[in-house]
Amino acid sequence: MVLHLWLYGVFVICGYLCSYVKSTVRDSPGDYYTSQHGLFKLAHAEYEIANAVSSYIAVLERRLDVAKRYLKDFESDAVSSNTSTTNFPEEEKSKGLTRKDAISATSTAIDASAFLVTAHPLKSYKLLRRYVKDLPALEKELRLDEERKFLKLTEKVKTNVPFPTQRDMQGATEGILRAHDTYNMNIDDFASGNFYDLPTNASINAADCYFIGIYSFQSTILTRAIEWLERxxxxxxxxxxxxxxxxxxxxxxxEVVSQHNEALSRRSKNPYLFAEPVKRHQYLEDKLPRKRLLDTDNHVLQNKHSSMTDLTNFAALCSGKQLRDNSETGQLKCWYGNKQPLNILSPLKVEILSRQPPVLQFYDLLSERITHKVLESARSTLGRSQVYAKTHPDSKMISSSRTSTSTWLQDDTRSKLKEITGVYRKLEEFTGLNILQNGASEDLQVSCYGIAGHFNPHLDTIFNSVERKHLTKEELNRGDRYATIMFYLTEVPRGGSTAFSRIGVEAKPVKGSAIFWYNMDEHGEPDPLTLHGGCPILYGNKCVSNKWIRFNAQSNHQCNVAKFSIPT
Ligand SMILES: O=C(O)CCC(=O)C(=O)O
Ligand SMILES: [Fe+2]
Structure with missing residues (x-):
C-alpha cells in the first residue's frame, strides 16, 4: 500500500493538477504500454515474426543435418589426420591392407588414408558421391541467405508496426509494479499470473523478475526490489x-539487502523499507510477509486537499476496501427509473453509488452492437492521451498519471453512431439535462487503457485546470463541464474500477453500463468531492467513453437539484 504513493506521486508530480483531459497524440513508438490497440498490433505482427523464426530454425537444423551427415560419411572411411604412419590403426590391418602397404606408398597419415580410399572400390565410390552429391547439397544450403531473409522480414514488419522501445519496457514495468502494489498481491501469485481467484496460466521468468527488481532498486523502492530479486x-x-x-x-x-539494512540502521527517510533488517542468505526460506516500516492504512474520507490521503484512499477503494460506514452504505439502493415516457417500456436500471453528491450507475444502457460500433469507430484514431496542466506552456502534456490512448467521436445524428442518440434522449429525460442540443455536450471521448492502465484522481472540470488564455471563446461560452456520463465499453475481469477517493465510492466497470455525476456544486464551482480516477487494470482490456455535459446549455438547471429524485 506504500508504493502507490511513489507510483502515483513521484512519477506524477501533477496529481490532480493535470485533471482536464482533452487532446491526444497519435500512436508513436514508445507508447505501446499505454495502448491496448498498439499492443494488439504488436501481438498480431509477432505471428509473422515467430513464423519466420520457426522457418529460420528449420533451415538451420536442415543445414546442420546435411553438414553432419557429410562429415559422418567422410569419417567412416578416413583415418584420423593426426594418426602417424607409425601408428597405423589395427583396424585397417584386419581389413586387408597392412601398415607396410600404406607406408610403402605414402609418407603421412593423410596420405595413408587417401591411399586406402583409392584401394577400396566402395570407399572410392563414396568419395565420388560426396564430391558429386553431398558437398554441392551442403553448398546449396549454405548459399541460402537465411539471415538476410529473416532480417528483411523484420524490417518489413517494422515499417508497418514500429518495434517497441526501452520506454515501453519502462512503462510496462511501472504498470506491473503499480498493479502489484495497488492490489497488494503476494508476489508469487502475481508473478505466476494468479490474480486472486483467477488463474491465468501465464508467468514471467527469472530474468524478467530480475529486471523488475533492478528497476525497483534504481527507483529506490528497496522493499519491492528485494521481493522481485528473491522471486x-x-x-x-x-x-x-x-x-x-x-x-x-x-x-x-x-547488494540490495545490504543497502536496505544500512538505510534502516541510519533511519533513512526512504519510505520503502521493511520494519526489520532483512536476513542475508535466507532468501529461499518461506517466511511470513515482512512488515513494512511505513504503512498508511488509516483512510479518512475528506473534502480537504490532501494528495496523500486521496492517493491512499484511491488505492484502498481500487482494491475493494469499504471506506464508508454501514449507516451510509445502508442507504444505497437500486431502482427502475420508469417515470418518464421514453423510459416506461424499457426502464433505466439505476443504482445509487452515492447520495450526496449523487453518483449513479445505469445498467444495460448500451447494447452489444453500440459498444462494438463505438470501439470500431474509435480504433483508427486512438492516440496517447494527454492531461491538462496549468504549469505547462500549452497547458497540456503526456503524463504517467494517465496511461491510455483516446480519441473523439462526432456523434451527431448523421454519423453511424446515431443509435447512441436514443440513449442520450433517455438520459435527458431522466436527468432533466440538455445533452443533445447544439453545444450542450462535447463529442464522445473514447479512452482505452494499456498495461495496468490507470488514471490518477482528478476533477473533470476544465476551467480550474487550464489558463484562461488557452480556452477558446466558444469554450468559455459553453461553460464548464457540469456533469459527466461515463460509459463502460468493455468487461474488465479484474481491477479497473472508477474510484471517488473523497466520498468512498468504487464503481465497477460493467460493460454497457454508465456512471453519472455532477462535477459542479450548487454555486457553479467545481465540486472537490467528485475527485475520481481509473484504477489500474489487473486483468482485462478497459475502454470507457465520456460524454461531458456543459454548464451554460442547462438553461433551467438548478445546480445539483436533479429532475430525478432518488428514492428514499
Ligand atoms: O477510467 C476511468 O474509470 C475513469 C476515467 C476518467 O475519469 C476520465 O476519463 O475522465
Ligand atoms: Fe474523469
Whole structure:
C-alpha cells in the first residue's frame, strides 16, 4: 500500500493538477504500454515474426543435418589426420591392407588414408558421391541467405508496426509494479499470473523478475526490489530457470539487502523499507510477509486537499476496501427509473453509488452492437492521451498519471453512431439535462487503457485546470463541464474500477453500463468531492467513453437539484 504513493506521486508530480483531459497524440513508438490497440498490433505482427523464426530454425537444423551427415560419411572411411604412419590403426590391418602397404606408398597419415580410399572400390565410390552429391547439397544450403531473409522480414514488419522501445519496457514495468502494489498481491501469485481467484496460466521468468527488481532498486523502492530479486533467485535455484545466472541474481540481491539494512540502521527517510533488517542468505526460506516500516492504512474520507490521503484512499477503494460506514452504505439502493415516457417500456436500471453528491450507475444502457460500433469507430484514431496542466506552456502534456490512448467521436445524428442518440434522449429525460442540443455536450471521448492502465484522481472540470488564455471563446461560452456520463465499453475481469477517493465510492466497470455525476456544486464551482480516477487494470482490456455535459446549455438547471429524485 506504500508504493502507490511513489507510483502515483513521484512519477506524477501533477496529481490532480493535470485533471482536464482533452487532446491526444497519435500512436508513436514508445507508447505501446499505454495502448491496448498498439499492443494488439504488436501481438498480431509477432505471428509473422515467430513464423519466420520457426522457418529460420528449420533451415538451420536442415543445414546442420546435411553438414553432419557429410562429415559422418567422410569419417567412416578416413583415418584420423593426426594418426602417424607409425601408428597405423589395427583396424585397417584386419581389413586387408597392412601398415607396410600404406607406408610403402605414402609418407603421412593423410596420405595413408587417401591411399586406402583409392584401394577400396566402395570407399572410392563414396568419395565420388560426396564430391558429386553431398558437398554441392551442403553448398546449396549454405548459399541460402537465411539471415538476410529473416532480417528483411523484420524490417518489413517494422515499417508497418514500429518495434517497441526501452520506454515501453519502462512503462510496462511501472504498470506491473503499480498493479502489484495497488492490489497488494503476494508476489508469487502475481508473478505466476494468479490474480486472486483467477488463474491465468501465464508467468514471467527469472530474468524478467530480475529486471523488475533492478528497476525497483534504481527507483529506490528497496522493499519491492528485494521481493522481485528473491522471486528471481527462487526461480533460478528451485525451478532451474536458466534465463539468467544464479550468481548474477545472488550478487544483486546481496547488494540490495545490504543497502536496505544500512538505510534502516541510519533511519533513512526512504519510505520503502521493511520494519526489520532483512536476513542475508535466507532468501529461499518461506517466511511470513515482512512488515513494512511505513504503512498508511488509516483512510479518512475528506473534502480537504490532501494528495496523500486521496492517493491512499484511491488505492484502498481500487482494491475493494469499504471506506464508508454501514449507516451510509445502508442507504444505497437500486431502482427502475420508469417515470418518464421514453423510459416506461424499457426502464433505466439505476443504482445509487452515492447520495450526496449523487453518483449513479445505469445498467444495460448500451447494447452489444453500440459498444462494438463505438470501439470500431474509435480504433483508427486512438492516440496517447494527454492531461491538462496549468504549469505547462500549452497547458497540456503526456503524463504517467494517465496511461491510455483516446480519441473523439462526432456523434451527431448523421454519423453511424446515431443509435447512441436514443440513449442520450433517455438520459435527458431522466436527468432533466440538455445533452443533445447544439453545444450542450462535447463529442464522445473514447479512452482505452494499456498495461495496468490507470488514471490518477482528478476533477473533470476544465476551467480550474487550464489558463484562461488557452480556452477558446466558444469554450468559455459553453461553460464548464457540469456533469459527466461515463460509459463502460468493455468487461474488465479484474481491477479497473472508477474510484471517488473523497466520498468512498468504487464503481465497477460493467460493460454497457454508465456512471453519472455532477462535477459542479450548487454555486457553479467545481465540486472537490467528485475527485475520481481509473484504477489500474489487473486483468482485462478497459475502454470507457465520456460524454461531458456543459454548464451554460442547462438553461433551467438548478445546480445539483436533479429532475430525478432518488428514492428514499
Ligand atoms: O477510467 C476511468 O474509470 C475513469 C476515467 C476518467 O475519469 C476520465 O476519463 O475522465
Ligand atoms: Fe474523469
Amino acid at each position: 528471481a533467485y527462487k526461480l533460478v535455484v528451485r525451478e532451474s530457470d536458466d534465463s539468467i545466472s544464479r550468481k548474477e541474481v545472488k550478487d544483486k540481491l546481496d
